[in-house]
Amino acid sequence: MKLKLSLIIVLLTFSLVTIAQETNAPTFGKGLFNLVGKDSTWTMNVAARMQFLTTANFEDGTNPETNFLVRRARLKFGGFAFSPKLKYKLELGLSNRDISGASVYTSNSPGYILDAVIKYNFAKNLELWFGQTKLPGNRERVISSGNLQQVDRSLLNSGFNIDRDLGLQLRHHWNLSNNFVVKEVFSISQGEGRNVTTGNLGGHQYTSRLEILPLGNFSGDGDYSGSDQKREEKPKLAIGVTYDYNNNAVKNKSNQGSYMITDDGFYQTNINTLFVDFMFKHNGFSLMGEFANRDADDPIAKNSDGSLTGDEVQVGKGLNLQAGYLFNSDWELSGRYTNIDWDKNIxxxxxENQYTMGLSKYIVGHKLKIQTDISLLQSDGANNNWMYRLQFDIHF
Incomplete structure (x- = not known):
């Protein structure tokens, strides 16, 4: 509680000082304040965003269970230091969902820090990232939660994504021709997710991603934003492949999930995750697809005597297909199909199969919008599960 109160006081004080300096306020959705050093050797943009979510879940023939919550509440800081080639990003989460997951592995402290990363463009088309941020995993996860086409991400993402971690990323891009763009990312990280303070319990995590854009770059980084907000005049396509190898992983979803604890420490096994994804956009129409596959050298966790612990690596595969059309009125209809095929023997x-229909009204693009969707989840031997969601999103 003291830590939370101190953080809030510091942030409020910083905001008041900034206001007192009468800095130029950006237009709506571009941040709260822009700070520039007197000698122009540094900049800082301060932004905030909130999501308010209502959810109703019910099985066939039962009354719905409803939930109202602040889904996300975040502060973002970004700019450059000393040189425009040296950029940084700091993002803090303040909602209960943002800071959940406190454990002995995070010194029993809430996970306020989402991103804390420095990006150094040290050579032409080469950039080195250092710190905690999203790994170059599946496209849907890398898309900001504020730029999603539907209320939230798919079951594929919740089951297979590799989220954030601490480490290094080397990023490069080049042109095969005037319009054919190639991007590569290689990452080395700790392998246990964000905000871990106990050191590296297993091995390290190695992630490589190759992405091609045969029809050129999207407008406004639209390849990592849901919905064709830019209404691409010419067709645009991005295809990506990610391979992730977590050496001696100690969690049951690579760097996510729960720790696999045994009678003499932690169960360790090598976990491999493969993602293949694409994004297509043209004239208000968008189509995104993802495939994921996770396996492990020995997915069944065992104690020192060979007995089973009851934990196992969540091995299996998933498919997600999502499409939408943005009308000139800035209303959008979207649909999504997701299939998760876990290895039942393990x-x-x-x-599971989930079908989702969504409706969005973009008032100021993704910065001010209302989204709603309804989903049907079907699983062998279980009742149909329905979910209705309504969300309001605002970004300053």
Whole structure:
């Protein structure tokens, strides 16, 4: 509680000082304040955003269970230091969902820090990232939660994504021709997710991503934003492949999920995750697809005597297809199909199919919008599960 109160006081004080300096306020959605050093050797943009979510879940023949919450509440800081080639990003989460996950591995402290990363463009088309941020995993996860086409990400993402971690990323891009763009990313990280303070319990995590854009770059980084907000005049396509190898992983979803604890420490096994994804946009129409596959050298966790711990790596595969059309009125209809096929012999889980229909009204693009969707989840041997969601999103 003291830590939380101190953080809030510091942030409020900083905001008041900034206001007192009468800095130029950007237009709506571009941040709260822009700070520039007197000698122009540094800049800082301060931004905030909130999501308010209502959810109703019910099975066939049952009454719905409803939930109202602040889904996300975040502060973002970004700019450059000393040189425009040296950029940084700091993002803090303040909602209960943002800071959940405190444990002995995070010194029992809430996970306020989402991103804390420095980006150094040290050579032409080469950039080195250092710190905690999203790994170059599946496209849907890398898309900001504030730029999603529907209320939230798919079951594929919740089951397979590799999220954030601490480490290094080397990024490069080049042109094969005037319009054919190639991007590569290589990452080395700790392998246990964000805000871990106990050191590296297993091995390290190695992630490589190759992406091609045969029809040129999207407008406004639209390849990592849901909906064709820019209404691409010419077709644009991005295809990406990511391979992630977590050496001696100690969590049951690579760097996510729960720790696999044994009678003499942690169970360790090598976990491999493959993602293949694409994004297509043209004249208000958008189509995104993702495939994920996770396996492990030995997915069944065991104690020192060979007995089973009851934990297992969540091995399986998933498919997600999502499409939408943005009308000139800035209303959008979207649909999504997701299939999760867990390895039942290992996980004991049945295959799942989810169908989602969404409706969005963009008032100021993704910066001010209202979104709603309804989903049907079907699983072998279980009742149909329905979910209705309504969300209001605002970004300053």
């Amino acid at each position: 996980t004991g889980k049945e295959a």
